[in-house]
Amino acid sequence: MLEKRLTLLRTHFKELNFNKLSRVFPQIEANIDKLGEIQGHRYQDKKLAAISLVHRSSLVYWPTDKSGIFSNERLEFLGDAFLSFFVASEAMIEHRSLQEGDLSRLRAALVGTENLALKSRDLGIGECLLVGKAEMNSNPQRRDNVLADAFEAVTAALLLDAGEEKARAWLLKIFSEDLLAGKDTLLKFDAKSKLQQWTQGIIGVPPVYKAIGTEGTPQETFFIVAAFIGETEIGRASAASKREASKKVADKIIEKIESGELTKEMIVSFFGKEK
Amino acid sequence: MLEKRLTLLRTHFKELNFNKLSRVFPQIEANIDKLGEIQGHRYQDKKLAAISLVHRSSLVYWPTDKSGIFSNERLEFLGDAFLSFFVASEAMIEHRSLQEGDLSRLRAALVGTENLALKSRDLGIGECLLVGKAEMNSNPQRRDNVLADAFEAVTAALLLDAGEEKARAWLLKIFSEDLLAGKDTLLKFDAKSKLQQWTQGIIGVPPVYKAIGTEGTPQETFFIVAAFIGETEIGRASAASKREASKKVADKIIEKIESGELTKEMIVSFFGKEK
The missing domain is CATH 1.10.1520.10 (Ribonuclease III domain)
Incomplete structure (x- = not known):
């Protein structure tokens, strides 16, 4: 048929x-x-x-x-x-x-x-x-x-x-x-939501992603995106698109959280107050 | 396979x-x-x-x-x-x-x-x-x-x-x-966008759909939805859901426009000004 x-x-x-x-x-x-x-x-x-x-x-x-x-x-x-x-x-x-x-x-x-x-x-x-x-x-x-x-x-x-x-x-x-x-694929693609949930549970707001520059050649440009809590950068990554880069940042930050390198207490101090 | x-x-x-x-x-x-x-x-x-x-x-x-x-x-x-x-x-x-x-x-x-x-x-x-x-x-x-x-x-x-x-x-x-x-199916399902385009071309805004009541029995309730330009009702219809009803309203109004029963001039006067 x-x-x-x-x-x-x-x-x-x-x-x-x-x-x-x-x-x-x-x-x-x-x-x-x-x-x-x-x-x-x-x-x-x-x-x-x-x-x-x-x-x-x-x-x-x-x-x-x-x-x-x-x-x-x-x-x-x-x-x-x-x-x-x-x-x-x-x-x-x-x-x-x-x-x-x-x-x-x-x-x-x-x-x-x-x-x-x-x-x-x-x-x-x-x-x-x-x-x-x-x-x-x-x-x-x-x-x-x-x-x-x-x-x-x-x-x-x-x-x-x-x-x-x-x-x-x-x-x-x-x-x-x-x-x-x-x-795993699910989790990887969903790192941003996971991170958002986590910071919202602590300080009530998600991290802010900012494009802070580019690297590479004019033919092959990569965007550098960093995530901030208040004034403090908590991670950065580069990729061919801003969206991809911000997912990579979230990935990295999730790893930092899992390894204990980034803690709740640090998030509170970066932001200045708890939720 | x-x-x-x-x-x-x-x-x-x-x-x-x-x-x-x-x-x-x-x-x-x-x-x-x-x-x-x-x-x-x-x-x-x-x-x-x-x-x-x-x-x-x-x-x-x-x-x-x-x-x-x-x-x-x-x-x-x-x-x-x-x-x-x-x-x-x-x-x-x-x-x-x-x-x-x-x-x-x-x-x-x-x-x-x-x-x-x-x-x-x-x-x-x-x-x-x-x-x-x-x-x-x-x-x-x-x-x-x-x-x-x-x-x-x-x-x-x-x-x-x-x-x-x-x-x-x-x-x-x-x-x-x-x-x-x-x-035809396309057009029918898309009456709302069509109507929106039309009124936006005349007065710059879409019509406003409001649920104005229900009819039928408690077992089988129908929602009555009417479309307004400014204070003026330009059509109403009832259906099992508000969404369905508002599509039916848009259908009816499109018919009124095509038959000449509803004109640009009327829309302008209902709204009080042109775009």
């Missing part, structure tokens, strides 16, 4: 004018091969692979008639849904004692922008992508979005071209560690 | 102590048969069907040892993900020209609490459900949640017991009209 529906869906993407696309982006052939290597699959329908690699920003300055040319957003929509179902079912298989709330949180962590962008980077999907230069250089949050969306789009391309079985097998390879980690 | 994973998942629900459950809720056997009729499927594993019908509120006053007794929340989690993937793929098959944003909105409308509660009511799933009395009598929003969650849970039970093909076929029957309606 699913395979029959996928066959129907596949026909929708035949409208791509591949020759036209590859005249403007001659690198697309090589990029499709690269994607095939990453996914361990030789695409029967090159159009599907091609579409999954076209970010809309690459078409902003499309030089001629745009008919038959489109971007990966519809594939991204499909891939997102398939991925969520995949992660939901696998998380349940792996963790028979996790309740719905924890399963939801685990799924959110695994299919969240941050984690999918990470997978895209690790696999080298970014290098296959056709994307406007401005998009990849400017804002790290936007870059993460592009990479996460691309992960979903290439997942859908594989689903449509190779079938459900191969797509699931590919995802299983990529997410098996995250799935096994399970609760 | 999917079927193999589903087989693995199925084993997780063997832990239910069916005899214990049916001693406290002897009606469960009849309810499972009813569910089977609704879904056109005879359950091989009665436990799966049983679990999908146990709302947690029915276990609040569980009289004895609770081991081996649990509710439908994990099935609901799985059903939700499967349903989302189903609707995403079918919406794309049906509407090849809809872009990602519209596809997302269509999916949200179809799998939203309101629509799933409606399906549950139409199919009679509510009558099979084991649920605390207070849960179904008190708050219509909570009742809708229970019914929508139950729809997801019985979808997952069917998926696990009958397989992906039968589950998809069942869903296709239920949602085919909504899927065909497509854009």
Whole structure:
């Protein structure tokens, strides 16, 4: 049944004018091969692979008639849904004692922008992508979005071209560690809430996260974020996005708390009073 | 592959102590048969069907040892993900020209609490459900949640017991009209945003929705919601929940605008000034 529906869906993407696309982006052939290597699959329908690699920003300055040319957003929509179902079912298989709330949180962590962008980077999907230069250089949050969306789009391309079985097998390879980690993953992604609860129990307010600078090169900028209680810095970390950095800070601080390096008494003294 | 994973998942629900459950809720056997009729499927594993019908509120006053007794929340989690993937793929098959944003909105409308509660009511799933009395009598929003969650849970039970093909076929029957309606469904569900945009373009603010009373019986209460511009009521409607009622109000007002019964000039005069 699913395979029959996928066959129907596949026909929708035949409208791509591949020759036209590859005249403007001659690198697309090589990029499709690269994607095939990453996914361990030789695409029967090159159009599907091609579409999954076209970010809309690459078409902003499309030089001629745009008919038959489109971007990966519809594939991204499909891939997102398939991925969520995949992660939901696998998380349940792996963790028979996790309740719905924890399963939801685990799924959110695994299919969240941050984690999918990470997978895209690790696999080298970014290098296959056709994307406007401005998009990849400017804002790290936007870059993460592009990479996460691309992960979903290439997942859908594989689903449509190779079938459900191969797509699931590919995802299983990529997410098996995250799935096994399970609760640890949950805790890691949730360090900020954990820290917030802790300081609120002591002084009634959460720590304040501030971006205090950047490091790295103009091509590869990292944001430094520090967490403060009152005027006192209780930890700092750097990452490609402020959000990621603030999670890393929370991680570090949680470790300090667990090791006894940071105590309730210190938090009270930094803040000046108890709750 | 999917079927193999589903087989693995199925084993997780063997832990239910069916005899214990049916001693406290002897009606469960009849309810499972009813569910089977609704879904056109005879359950091989009665436990799966049983679990999908146990709302947690029915276990609040569980009289004895609770081991081996649990509710439908994990099935609901799985059903939700499967349903989302189903609707995403079918919406794309049906509407090849809809872009990602519209596809997302269509999916949200179809799998939203309101629509799933409606399906549950139409199919009679509510009558099979084991649920605390207070849960179904008190708050219509909570009742809708229970019914929508139950729809997801019985979808997952069917998926696990009958397989992906039968589950998809069942869903296709239920949602085919909504899927065909497509854009109309979108517009209907989106009347509130449409109306908001319209009044904001004229006077800079959205209409204000107020619950102005109830009607019906204590067993079946309907909320009356009216929309105001300034002091002037521009429409009212009643429904089982405030949210549903305010959508119906917006629907009615959109109709009034389209028929010319409500004009920009009127909105300006009700509000006292233009944007």
